[in-house]
Amino acid sequence: MLNSSLLQLGSALRAKTISSVELTQLYLDRINALNPALNAYITTNFESSLAQARAADTLLASDKAQPLTGIPIAQKDIFCAKGWRTTCGSRMLENFIAPYDAHVIEQFNNAGAVNLGKTNMDEFAMGSSNETSHFGAVKNPWDRNAVPGGSSGGAACAVAARLCAAATGTDTGGSIRQPAALCGISGIKPTYGTVSRYGMIAFASSLDQAGPMARGAEDLALMLNVMTGFDERDSTSLQRDKEDYARDLSKPLAGLRIGLPKEFFAEGLSQDVASCVNEAIAEYKKLGATIVDISLPNSRLAVPVYYVLAPAEASSNLSRYDGVRYGYRAPEYTDLADMYEKSRAQGFGAEVKRRIMIGTYVLSHGYYDAYYLQAQKIRRLIAQDFENAFKQCDVIMGPTSPSTAFDLGSKGDDPVQMYLSDIYTIAVNLAGLPGMSIPAGFGSNGRPVGLQIIGNYFKEAQMLNVAHQYQLATDHHGRAPQNIEL
Amino acid sequence: MIHKTNVRAPAWEIVIGLEVHTQLSTNSKIFSGASTTYGAEPNTQADAVSIALPGVLPVLNKGAVERAIKFGLAVGAHIAPRSVFARKNYFYPDLPKGYQISQFDLPVVGQGALTIQVEPLSGPSTGSGQTYEKVVRITRAHLEEDAGKSVHGASQGMTGVDLNRAGTPLLEIVSEPDMCSAAEAVAYAKALHSLVRWIGISDGNMQEGSFRCDVNVSVRKPGAPLGTRREIKNLNSFKFMQQAIDYEVQWQIDTLENGGKIHQATILFNPDTGETRAMRSKEDAHDYRYFPDPDLLPLDITPVMLEQVRATLPELPQAKRARYTSEYALSAYDANGLTASREMADFFEAALSDVPGQAKICANWLIGEVSAQLNRDDLEMAQCPITPLQLGGMLKRIADSTISNAGAKEVFRAMWAEGGDADSIIEAKGLKQVSDSGVIEKIVDEIIAANADKVAEYRSGKDKLFGFFVGLAMKASKGKANPAQLNDVLKKKLAG
Numbered sequence: 001m002l003n004s005s006l007l008q009l010g011s012a013l014r015a016k017t018i019s020s021v022e023l024t025q026l027y028l029d030r031i032n033a034l035n036p037a038l039n040a041y042i043t044t045n046f047e048s049s050l051a052q053a054r055a056a057d058t059l060l061a062s063d064k065a066q067p068l069t070g071i072p073i074a075q076k077d078i079f080c081a082k083g084w085r086t087t088c089g090s091r092m093l094e095n096f097i098a099p100y101d102a103h104v105i106e107q108f109n110n111a112g113a114v115n116l117g118k119t120n121m122d123e124f125a126m127g128s129s130n131e132t133s134h135f136g137a138v139k140n141p142w143d144r145n146a147v148p149g150g151s152s153g154g155a156a157c158a159v160a161a162r163l164c165a166a167a168t169g170t171d172t173g174g175s176i177r178q179p180a181a182l183c184g185i186s187g188i189k190p191t192y193g194t195v196s197r198y199g200m201i202a203f204a205s206s207l208d209q210a211g212p213m214a215r216g217a218e219d220l221a222l223m224l225n226v227m228t229g230f231d232e233r234d235s236t237s238l239q240r241d242k243e244d245y246a247r248d249l250s251k252p253l254a255g256l257r258i259g260l261p262k263e264f265f266a267e268g269l270s271q272d273v274a275s276c277v278n279e280a281i282a283e284y285k286k287l288g289a290t291i292v293d294i295s296l297p298n299s300r301l302a303v304p305v306y307y308v309l310a311p312a313e314a315s316s317n318l319s320r321y322d323g324v325r326y327g328y329r330a331p332e333y334t335d336l337a338d339m340y341e342k343s344r345a346q347g348f349g350a351e352v353k354r355r356i357m358i359g360t361y362v363l364s365h366g367y368y369d370a371y372y373l374q375a376q377k378i379r380r381l382i383a384q385d386f387e388n389a390f391k392q393c394d395v396i397m398g399p400t401s402p403s404t405a406f407d408l409g410s411k412g413d414d415p416v417q418m419y420l421s422d423i424y425t426i427a428v429n430l431a432g433l434p435g436m437s438i439p440a441g442f443g444s445n446g447r448p449v450g451l452q453i454i455g456n457y458f459k460e461a462q463m464l465n466v467a468h469q470y471q472l473a474t475d476h477h478g479r480a481p482q483n484i485e486l
Numbered sequence: 487m488i489h490k491t492n493v494r495a496p497a498w499e500i501v502i503g504l505e506v507h508t509q510l511s512t513n514s515k516i517f518s519g520a521s522t523t524y525g526a527e528p529n530t531q532a533d534a535v536s537i538a539l540p541g542v543l544p545v546l547n548k549g550a551v552e553r554a555i556k557f558g559l560a561v562g563a564h565i566a567p568r569s570v571f572a573r574k575n576y577f578y579p580d581l582p583k584g585y586q587i588s589q590f591d592l593p594v595v596g597q598g599a600l601t602i603q604v605e606p607l608s609g610p611s612t613g614s615g616q617t618y619e620k621v622v623r624i625t626r627a628h629l630e631e632d633a634g635k636s637v638h639g640a641s642q643g644m645t646g647v648d649l650n651r652a653g654t655p656l657l658e659i660v661s662e663p664d665m666c667s668a669a670e671a672v673a674y675a676k677a678l679h680s681l682v683r684w685i686g687i688s689d690g691n692m693q694e695g696s697f698r699c700d701v702n703v704s705v706r707k708p709g710a711p712l713g714t715r716r717e718i719k720n721l722n723s724f725k726f727m728q729q730a731i732d733y734e735v736q737w738q739i740d741t742l743e744n745g746g747k748i749h750q751a752t753i754l755f756n757p758d759t760g761e762t763r764a765m766r767s768k769e770d771a772h773d774y775r776y777f778p779d780p781d782l783l784p785l786d787i788t789p790v791m792l793e794q795v796r797a798t799l800p801e802l803p804q805a806k807r808a809r810y811t812s813e814y815a816l817s818a819y820d821a822n823g824l825t826a827s828r829e830m831a832d833f834f835e836a837a838l839s840d841v842p843g844q845a846k847i848c849a850n851w852l853i854g855e856v857s858a859q860l861n862r863d864d865l866e867m868a869q870c871p872i873t874p875l876q877l878g879g880m881l882k883r884i885a886d887s888t889i890s891n892a893g894a895k896e897v898f899r900a901m902w903a904e905g906g907d908a909d910s911i912i913e914a915k916g917l918k919q920v921s922d923s924g925v926i927e928k929i930v931d932e933i934i935a936a937n938a939d940k941v942a943e944y945r946s947g948k949d950k951l952f953g954f955f956v957g958l959a960m961k962a963s964k965g966k967a968n969p970a971q972l973n974d975v976l977k978k979k980l981a982g
Contacts, residue, residue, distance in 0.1 A: 079541075080539075080540060080541045086540070088540065093540065096540070098539075098540075098541075099534070099539070100534055100539070102541055197541075197543060198541065198542070198543055199541040199542075200541055201540040201541045202540075202541070202781075204780075205780035205781050206780035232545065233543060233545060234543050234545075235543065235544065235545055235546065235781060235782050235783055236780075236781065236783065312777060313777075313780055315575075315775075316573050316575050316584070316585050316775070316777070318584075319575060319577065319583060319584020319585055320538040320540070320582060320583045320584050322577060322579075322584060324579050324582075324647065325537055325538070325582060325647070326537075326539070336579065340577055360775065363575070363775035363776075363777055364773050364775055365773045365775075368775075368777070372777060
């Protein structure tokens with residue numbers, strides 16, 4: 001049951017082989033047993049989850065069940081869920097009970113899915129290792145000395161350790177793809193505007209995009225079917241017809257043109273990752289794909305551009321956490337300014353404060369033109385690179401992250417080293433393109449390697465097809481870490 | 487452009503520019519569905535967006551955009567086909583997001599102009615002379631959200647925050663520094679106030695803060711570059727505006743003449759003392775770190791949308807004034823008076839449709855008796871107890887000489903106090919005047935017969951006695967004699 005796909009779980013639930021309550025209880029028992037060591041979840045609410053499971057069983061007994069009805073899903077703790085503590089990994093929101101549902105949560109509720117709990121994450125999604133969480137680091141289930149990646153590290157860990165059937169994540173600069181790669185699972189960040197940001201706590205609004213994390217592409221397709229759709233409460237939500245992301249899964253790949261950007265295979269890429277990615281490319285050739293060498297000349301500027309724009313937006317987005325209306329307020333202060341300073345100094349962690357400082361600096365008078373405006377111009381150039389590339393190829397492939405999961409605490413003192421962990425993923429967010437990561441084997445240290453697939457705008461169905469065909473031919477995505485069975 | 491002033495040293499010129507925040511009359515807030523109704527219990531109109539819960543997003547209210555466009559068209563401004571919402575970042579408890587969504591380098595309304603009628607005011611900084619017309623250039627107008635309110639001492643020495651007003655749509659209208667006196671500034675503010683109500687984009691209620699003025703004031707020697715300005719914040723009455731400008735101008739001139747320097751500052755006017763006081767200096771000015779709001783798409787206004795809004799625009803005061811002087815041969819004074827508000831103009835046109843051709847007498851009554859009575863009863867035109875139909879009915883009876891002016895005043899008083907139409911009041915009070923020449927001649931003959939001595943005095947040259955005879959005749963007719971007719975008959979008969 002733990003290794004079943006969402007499609008198989010749905011069939012089992014509808015065939016009454018298992019009830020949603022039983023399935024939910026199975027996962028809750030596993031969470032009870034394994035979460036103390038892995039720390040994948042910040043908050044669980046067994047009563048609430050089981051109540052949803054009971055309601056799902058009622059639906060399943062009627063003929064009103066949908067594909068995900070009764071299936072236990074882990075929600076990243078960045079999504080507001082009514083009645084649930086929603087912390088965003090921060091002390092600032094340690095005791096914040098959301099009074100409303102995010103659009104994503106609503107969509108899962110409407111689909112009859114069970115909310116299994118809120119997964120751990122880097123504080124306000126700022127981090128690539130999950131170590132910035134106020135609630136402690138998440139362990140990589142493949143090697144508990146390693147980080148799971150971030151910011152959706154809890155989600156990636158929960159999927160890999162079979163602590164949920166599938167999970168939601170968000171991706172501002174790689175926060176779905178990089179932890180998916182490091183934990184040996186699949187994840188997709190759809191085109192910007194495809195999933196509503198309503199109720200998703202903002203980090204960098206022009207880059208934030210939610211997406212699913214699961215073991216295989218087929219599961220991602222079912223998850224995307226639930227998560228996507230126009231929402232008038234998000235002005236950047238795109239008004240498009242509803243589509244079935246699973247529609248092209250079984251298409252053969254003959255004639256597929258895969259672009260390999262030379263910049264993604266240059267200095268900085270570890271040997272482990274390079275060889276796994278090359279093997280995957282070889283597999284795709286066997287499946288009938290052709291390889292095109294391409295160049296994304298401005299991609300080398302993606303990291304610096306990102307670390308101007310994302311902190312700029314974040315510095316403003318996080319201003320609302322001032323201790324006045326909700327969230328953390330310092331216990332002692334002398335006056336208003338002191339209350340602001342102490343509440344924010346104590347409520348935010350070091351990485352969040354660093355980015356607020358950077359963002360405040362690049363937006364300030366006299367620096368705006370040199371940093372923010374310049375970065376916006378380069379952002380357009382980066383998008384143009386992709387536009388040119390997609391004239392030559394259908395999808396772009398490369399490594400998701402330059403190395404396999406690094407050791408916990410190994411990059412703590414060097415933020416720039418940490419930022420480089422997202423060197424291949426960030427350009428995709430800047431361009432607003434869809435990007436995904438799928439398991440492509442293991443490094444010599446036994447830690448997973450991810451293959452990144454980048455598609456053109458709205459080509460998620462095609463990307464899922466490309467991923468699924470590979471997963472039919474290989475078994476990397478089906479492997480499970482040791483020491484997670486009860 | 488710059489008028490010399492009469493302030494102690496006439497060598498000083500005053501330069502004034504205004505920034506006006508007018509609250510747009512939408513039912514819901516500019517970026518959420520929460521109600522904008524004034525005066526509700528604190529925080530009962532603060533939804534998730536108003537209190538800036540984590541994860542909420544702004545969605546632009548189209549009604550606010552339409553109102554901004556309407557204003558732009560009314561002042562002949564360029565409407566930007568694409569404008570951008572920006573975040574203005576600063577911390578304050580009544581600013582829930584830690585930033586205000588406003589427009590910065592790309593506002594929705596560009597350059598326009600407003601023609602104003604300046605009536606001299608009494609006061610030291612007033613330009614002298616007659617009422618005159620002036621064009622004030624408008625720099626821009628942009629959409630933004632209002633902040634909430636801090637309620638000091640709400641409980642046990644603590645400050646409370648009421649976010650009902652947070653997110654209320656505002657149009658900030660910025661003028662060029664084209665005004666040279668308190669009189670001009672007040673005339674501009676009044677014209678703007680009248681205009682936003684005229685085109686129905688704001689209720690203009692100043693007590694409730696729907697129309698707030700920031701006044702930038704500086705002084706300089708003629709021909710010198712602009713002086714350093716100080717900004718008087720948040721004036722919500724025209725009277726205070728005049729007082730504040732007068733005080734500030736005098737203060738700046740005194741300071742400069744005593745060898746001092748003016749420092750750029752934001753100041754407040756205290757109506758109790760009549761003085762202005764610095765609130766913060768330029769040194770503490772915020773760096774607002776404006777940048778485009780990534781939660782909102784650029785605001786695109788299509789030509790179609792523009793034309794749709796244009797079609798809803800009423801005839802504007804200036805066009806009406808021109809029409810009243812040409813079509814109805816009214817004086818500029820009358821045309822101004824009748825276009826003081828949309829309600830006044832509508833009232834005039836409705837009443838006039840009942841008595842075509844009587845524009846002058848209709849104007850006299852509206853600007854005279856009706857306005858005076860409204861003033862005495864402290865009422866707005868919209869609350870006028872008599873209808874255009876009632877007034878028109880009365881004017882008809884003046885026009886056809888059924889009642890005299892004196893009788894009309896009585897009819898008017900009765901209508902105002904008790905309602906009813908002119909004809910039944912005339913009937914009930916017996917106000918119909920006597921225009922039967924036979925009857926009037928008979929009265930005059932009797933008076934002449936009964937006052938032979940006075941008639942002799944009159945005929946010997948004591949013209950002043952004419953009034954005496956009119957009085958007697960009126961009394962004899964119980965006040966109902968047609969005065970013009972009576973005069974004619976009296977003159978003729980007294981002449982012998």
